[in-house]
Amino acid sequence: MSGGIGTSIHAHAKGPAMKVRVHVSLKPGVLDPQGRAIHHSLEGLGFTGVNDVRAGRLIELDVADGVTDADLDEMCRKLLANMVIESYRIEKVAAPELKA
Amino acid sequence: MSGGIGTSIHAHAKGPAMKVRVHVSLKPGVLDPQGRAIHHSLEGLGFTGVNDVRAGRLIELDVADGVTDADLDEMCRKLLANMVIESYRIEKVAAPELKA
Incomplete structure (x- = not known):
């Protein structure tokens, strides 16, 4: 990875994109x-x-x-959620609205 | 409202509950x-x-x-979302999992 900051955020695409929440x-x-x-x-x-309200x-x-379901699971367990106190749910969205 | 903190979180129910995300x-x-x-x-x-990742x-x-849809909309616009930079989406969930 080069040292450039703020460059090529979209440069790592591998084929068509999929949106995941x-x-x-x-x-x-x-x-x-x-x-x-x-x-x-x-x-x-x-x-x-x-x-009641939960944030x-x-x-x-x-x-x-x-990117497979196993990859997504691993991302959640390693980084996105603190499994001690949090739970996560993965939702796949067909259309990649982010890129629209 | 009494000055008690941490009491009767569930005391304001009006009829059956509905879960909203x-x-x-x-x-x-x-x-x-x-x-x-x-x-x-x-x-x-x-x-x-x-x-890409968006938080x-x-x-x-x-x-x-x-509680009506208009109430929920107003909650979002007044408190939950900063309408200048954020957008919101209201999703109703049938079963009140929170109270289970």
């Missing part, structure tokens, strides 16, 4: 201060009827077609 | 340093075939059935 959320029972803060703010804004992350990947 | 993502063209850092780390770990937020709400 990774949903990362805290496991049940894990304390969620961010979710609680959002809940509190919603109530402060006058919204009623909200029972998580959404990571949208644009990957080459050659 | 709000996906918040940066609008196209908005610089995403977090996504770029994830992309860089994936490459550092040896994962090839990743063309966003996932907010799971457990709301009463009486």
Whole structure:
């Protein structure tokens, strides 16, 4: 890899692209201060009827077609989710909206 | 509302609950340093075939059935998303997994 920063983000494509959404959320029972803060703010804004709020992350990947489900699983376990306190869900999206 | 903190998170229910997922993502063209850092780390770990990464937020709400789509829209516009740089998508989930 060259030392250039900010160059050729799209240069690693291998064939047609596929869009993947990774949903990362805290496991049940894990304390969620961010979710609680959002809940509190919603109530402060006058919204009623909200029972619970959980905050998580959404990571949208644009990957080459050659990337397998096992690869995606490994990415999640190694980097995208902290498996001790978080769980993840992989959702494949047919059309690569990111590149549109 | 009483001044108690950490009490009765589930005390505001109005009828049966409904689970809602709000996906918040940066609008196209908005610089995403977090996504770029994830992309860089994936490459550092040896994962090839990743063309682009965008980072966003996932907010799971457990709301009463009486909460309308307009209410949810307003929550997103007022608090959950920064409409200047972010867009949101509301997804309703039938079963309230959060309360299971």
